[in-house]
Amino acid sequence: MSITDYRHTAILVSDLDRAEWFYGEVLGLTQVERPFRFPGTWYQVGAMQLHLIVSESPSRELASEKWGRNPHVAFGIDDLDGMLNRLEAAGCPIQRSASGRPALFTQDPDGNIVELSAE
Template sequence: MPIQKCLHTTLLVSDLAQAEYFYGETLGLEKAERNLNFPGVWYQVDGYQIHIIVHDGLPKRELISEKWGRNSHLAFSVTDIDALAEKLTTNGFICQKSASGRPALFTQDLDGNVIELAAASL
Protein backbone atom coordinates (compact mmCIF):
# COMPACT_ATOMS: atom_id res chain seq x y z
CA MET A 1 0.00 0.00 0.00
CA PRO A 2 1.52 3.39 -0.95
CA ILE A 3 2.02 6.11 1.64
CA GLN A 4 -1.07 8.32 1.59
CA LYS A 5 -0.19 11.06 4.06
CA CYS A 6 2.67 12.26 6.23
CA LEU A 7 1.84 12.12 9.94
CA HIS A 8 4.73 14.14 11.34
CA THR A 9 8.35 15.15 10.94
CA THR A 10 10.77 15.30 13.87
CA LEU A 11 13.46 17.98 14.02
CA LEU A 12 16.33 18.03 16.50
CA VAL A 13 17.28 21.48 17.79
CA SER A 14 19.79 22.78 20.33
CA ASP A 15 17.53 25.48 21.83
CA LEU A 16 13.79 24.86 22.09
CA ALA A 17 12.92 28.50 22.86
CA GLN A 18 14.73 29.67 19.70
CA ALA A 19 12.98 26.97 17.66
CA GLU A 20 9.58 28.00 19.06
CA TYR A 21 10.31 31.61 18.09
CA PHE A 22 11.34 30.63 14.56
CA TYR A 23 8.50 28.17 13.82
CA GLY A 24 5.78 29.84 15.90
CA GLU A 25 6.49 33.57 15.66
CA THR A 26 8.51 33.96 12.46
CA LEU A 27 6.80 31.32 10.29
CA GLY A 28 3.45 31.62 12.08
CA LEU A 29 2.80 27.89 12.65
CA GLU A 30 0.14 26.87 15.15
CA LYS A 31 1.00 24.60 18.06
CA ALA A 32 -0.63 21.17 17.92
CA GLU A 33 -2.29 19.50 20.89
CA ARG A 34 -0.70 16.13 21.64
CA ASN A 35 -1.83 13.84 24.45
CA LEU A 36 1.46 11.96 24.37
CA ASN A 37 4.20 12.20 26.96
CA PHE A 38 6.93 13.29 24.52
CA PRO A 39 9.39 16.11 25.18
CA GLY A 40 9.48 19.18 22.96
CA VAL A 41 6.74 20.94 21.07
CA TRP A 42 4.43 20.02 18.19
CA TYR A 43 3.19 22.28 15.39
CA GLN A 44 0.24 21.73 13.05
CA VAL A 45 0.45 22.51 9.31
CA ASP A 46 -2.56 21.58 7.13
CA GLY A 47 -3.17 18.33 8.99
CA TYR A 48 0.52 17.40 9.27
CA GLN A 49 2.60 17.76 12.40
CA ILE A 50 6.17 18.76 13.16
CA HIS A 51 7.72 17.50 16.41
CA ILE A 52 10.63 19.62 17.64
CA ILE A 53 12.88 18.20 20.35
CA VAL A 54 16.17 19.27 21.95
CA HIS A 55 19.41 17.49 21.07
CA ASP A 56 22.70 18.87 22.40
CA GLY A 57 25.84 19.11 20.33
CA LEU A 58 24.33 19.54 16.88
CA PRO A 59 26.82 20.67 14.25
CA LYS A 60 25.84 23.70 12.15
CA ARG A 61 25.48 23.00 8.43
CA GLU A 62 27.29 25.12 5.90
CA LEU A 63 25.09 27.38 3.79
CA ILE A 64 25.74 26.32 0.20
CA SER A 65 22.94 27.55 -2.05
CA GLU A 66 23.28 24.89 -4.76
CA LYS A 67 22.88 22.11 -2.21
CA TRP A 68 20.02 23.43 -0.10
CA GLY A 69 17.34 21.77 -2.19
CA ARG A 70 19.20 18.45 -2.13
CA ASN A 71 19.62 18.34 1.65
CA SER A 72 16.98 16.90 3.94
CA HIS A 73 14.50 19.72 4.40
CA LEU A 74 10.95 20.73 5.19
CA ALA A 75 8.92 22.26 2.39
CA PHE A 76 6.04 24.64 3.05
CA SER A 77 3.58 26.28 0.70
CA VAL A 78 3.19 30.00 1.44
CA THR A 79 0.68 32.55 0.15
CA ASP A 80 2.94 35.63 0.19
CA ILE A 81 6.51 34.52 -0.37
CA ASP A 82 7.86 38.06 -0.77
CA ALA A 83 6.46 39.25 2.56
CA LEU A 84 7.83 36.20 4.36
CA ALA A 85 11.25 36.64 2.71
CA GLU A 86 11.32 40.24 3.93
CA LYS A 87 10.32 39.18 7.46
CA LEU A 88 13.02 36.50 7.53
CA THR A 89 15.80 38.82 6.30
CA THR A 90 14.65 41.58 8.69
CA ASN A 91 15.08 39.05 11.51
CA GLY A 92 18.60 38.15 10.37
CA PHE A 93 17.90 34.92 8.46
CA ILE A 94 19.62 34.29 5.13
CA CYS A 95 17.23 33.51 2.25
CA GLN A 96 18.19 32.27 -1.19
CA LYS A 97 15.92 31.91 -4.20
CA SER A 98 15.52 28.56 -5.88
CA ALA A 99 18.23 27.98 -8.50
CA SER A 100 15.61 26.42 -10.80
CA GLY A 101 13.79 29.74 -11.20
CA ARG A 102 10.54 28.52 -9.65
CA PRO A 103 8.90 30.79 -7.05
CA ALA A 104 10.59 29.33 -3.96
CA LEU A 105 13.29 30.26 -1.51
CA PHE A 106 15.40 28.42 1.01
CA THR A 107 16.38 29.42 4.53
CA GLN A 108 17.57 27.67 7.67
CA ASP A 109 16.33 27.66 11.22
CA LEU A 110 18.78 28.43 14.03
CA ASP A 111 19.96 24.81 14.14
CA GLY A 112 20.72 24.53 10.42
CA ASN A 113 17.56 22.67 9.39
CA VAL A 114 16.84 23.64 5.78
CA ILE A 115 13.39 25.12 5.11
CA GLU A 116 11.97 25.47 1.57
CA LEU A 117 9.24 28.08 1.16
CA ALA A 118 7.35 27.71 -2.12
CA ALA A 119 4.70 30.06 -3.47
CA ALA A 120 1.24 28.52 -3.17
CA SER A 121 -0.49 27.64 -6.43
CA LEU A 122 -3.80 29.39 -6.90
Protein backbone atom coordinates (compact mmCIF):
# COMPACT_ATOMS: atom_id res chain seq x y z
CA MET A 1 0.00 0.00 0.00
CA SER A 2 1.30 3.46 -0.87
CA ILE A 3 0.07 7.01 -1.30
CA THR A 4 -0.40 7.66 -5.01
CA ASP A 5 -1.24 11.36 -5.28
CA TYR A 6 -2.00 14.59 -3.44
CA ARG A 7 -5.60 15.68 -3.88
CA HIS A 8 -6.43 18.74 -1.77
CA THR A 9 -5.75 20.94 1.20
CA ALA A 10 -8.62 22.20 3.36
CA ILE A 11 -8.38 25.41 5.35
CA LEU A 12 -10.83 27.05 7.72
CA VAL A 13 -12.28 30.51 7.05
CA SER A 14 -14.76 32.59 9.03
CA ASP A 15 -16.25 34.74 6.27
CA LEU A 16 -16.73 32.96 2.95
CA ASP A 17 -17.26 36.18 0.96
CA ARG A 18 -13.96 37.66 2.17
CA ALA A 19 -12.16 34.37 1.56
CA GLU A 20 -13.62 34.07 -1.95
CA TRP A 21 -12.47 37.63 -2.68
CA PHE A 22 -8.92 36.78 -1.57
CA TYR A 23 -8.55 33.39 -3.24
CA GLY A 24 -10.67 34.11 -6.32
CA GLU A 25 -10.07 37.79 -7.04
CA VAL A 26 -6.68 38.56 -5.50
CA LEU A 27 -4.92 35.23 -6.16
CA GLY A 28 -6.97 34.43 -9.27
CA LEU A 29 -7.80 30.79 -8.44
CA THR A 30 -10.52 29.00 -10.43
CA GLN A 31 -13.61 28.03 -8.44
CA VAL A 32 -15.06 24.57 -9.10
CA GLU A 33 -18.32 22.86 -8.19
CA ARG A 34 -18.53 21.08 -4.84
CA PRO A 35 -21.02 18.34 -3.95
CA PHE A 36 -21.53 19.24 -0.27
CA ARG A 37 -24.15 21.35 1.47
CA PHE A 38 -22.06 22.70 4.34
CA PRO A 39 -20.67 26.20 3.67
CA GLY A 40 -17.47 26.37 1.68
CA THR A 41 -15.84 26.86 -1.71
CA TRP A 42 -13.44 24.73 -3.74
CA TYR A 43 -10.73 25.92 -6.11
CA GLN A 44 -8.83 23.92 -8.72
CA VAL A 45 -5.07 24.51 -8.78
CA GLY A 46 -3.40 22.31 -11.36
CA ALA A 47 -4.06 18.71 -10.36
CA MET A 48 -4.97 19.57 -6.77
CA GLN A 49 -7.73 21.49 -5.05
CA LEU A 50 -7.94 24.01 -2.24
CA HIS A 51 -11.05 23.59 -0.09
CA LEU A 52 -12.31 26.50 2.00
CA ILE A 53 -14.50 25.36 4.88
CA VAL A 54 -16.45 27.84 6.99
CA SER A 55 -15.76 27.73 10.72
CA GLU A 56 -16.79 30.11 13.48
CA SER A 57 -13.29 30.19 14.98
CA PRO A 58 -10.55 29.61 12.40
CA SER A 59 -8.00 31.87 14.12
CA ARG A 60 -4.33 31.01 13.81
CA GLU A 61 -1.56 31.58 16.31
CA LEU A 62 1.79 31.99 14.66
CA ALA A 63 4.56 29.76 15.98
CA SER A 64 7.23 31.93 14.35
CA GLU A 65 7.45 35.53 13.18
CA LYS A 66 8.81 34.10 9.92
CA TRP A 67 5.62 33.08 8.16
CA GLY A 68 7.23 30.23 6.22
CA ARG A 69 7.89 28.42 9.49
CA ASN A 70 4.17 28.21 10.24
CA PRO A 71 1.49 26.00 8.71
CA HIS A 72 0.83 27.28 5.19
CA VAL A 73 -0.27 26.38 1.69
CA ALA A 74 2.21 27.04 -1.13
CA PHE A 75 1.56 27.86 -4.78
CA GLY A 76 3.98 28.14 -7.68
CA ILE A 77 3.51 31.31 -9.72
CA ASP A 78 4.99 32.60 -12.97
CA ASP A 79 5.26 36.32 -12.12
CA LEU A 80 6.40 37.15 -8.59
CA ASP A 81 6.57 40.91 -9.17
CA GLY A 82 3.09 40.94 -10.72
CA MET A 83 1.67 39.04 -7.74
CA LEU A 84 3.48 41.35 -5.32
CA ASN A 85 1.86 44.35 -7.03
CA ARG A 86 -1.57 42.68 -6.93
CA LEU A 87 -1.25 41.87 -3.21
CA GLU A 88 -0.08 45.40 -2.40
CA ALA A 89 -2.97 46.92 -4.38
CA ALA A 90 -5.41 44.72 -2.44
CA GLY A 91 -3.89 45.78 0.90
CA CYS A 92 -2.73 42.26 1.79
CA PRO A 93 0.08 41.75 4.30
CA ILE A 94 3.34 40.61 2.68
CA GLN A 95 6.54 39.04 3.96
CA ARG A 96 9.38 38.14 1.62
CA SER A 97 11.16 34.83 2.04
CA ALA A 98 13.89 35.13 4.68
CA SER A 99 16.11 32.77 2.65
CA GLY A 100 16.38 35.20 -0.26
CA ARG A 101 14.75 32.81 -2.74
CA PRO A 102 12.10 34.20 -5.12
CA ALA A 103 9.11 33.73 -2.83
CA LEU A 104 6.79 35.76 -0.68
CA PHE A 105 4.18 35.05 1.93
CA THR A 106 0.82 36.65 2.56
CA GLN A 107 -2.15 35.99 4.81
CA ASP A 108 -5.77 35.53 3.85
CA PRO A 109 -8.43 37.52 5.77
CA ASP A 110 -8.44 34.83 8.52
CA GLY A 111 -4.66 34.78 8.91
CA ASN A 112 -4.04 31.56 6.96
CA ILE A 113 -0.55 31.85 5.46
CA VAL A 114 -0.07 31.48 1.72
CA GLU A 115 3.35 31.07 0.11
CA LEU A 116 3.82 32.21 -3.49
CA SER A 117 7.02 31.01 -5.10
CA ALA A 118 8.51 31.57 -8.55
CA GLU A 119 10.90 28.63 -8.24
